[in-house]
Amino acid sequence: MDSDRILDVRTYRLVSGRRDEFDRLFREHSRPMLERHGIRVLVAGPSLVDDDHYTLIRSFDSLEQRREQLDGFYGSAEWLERYDAQVMELIEAYQTVVVPAPPEPGRPT
DSSP: OGGGOEEEEEEEEEOTTOHHHHHHHIIIIIHHHHHHTTOEEEEEEEOSSOSSEEEEEEEESSHHHHHHHHHHHHTSHHIIIIIHHHHHTTEEEEEEEEEEOOOOTTSOO
């Protein structure tokens, strides 16, 4: 149901000087893997105003779907064995907020 759709907005503060490496890993590995797990990536990329931040915005049909899909992604052998340590060493900190998605254009509120 459209009214249950949510956005998962994550911002990363990356290790200084390592954003290009993080972006490459995201584009070449993490994003395709997210998509294989059925996770819709709406926006992803480096901050336009500084060199140490990155944003990822994902969309889910419900909080339950978010939990299930993220558990599957972050709990997968592929993530844990190949990418978790490699990606996490590039991140100083991150924050996630989950908010209701706005209605799709042309749909009543």
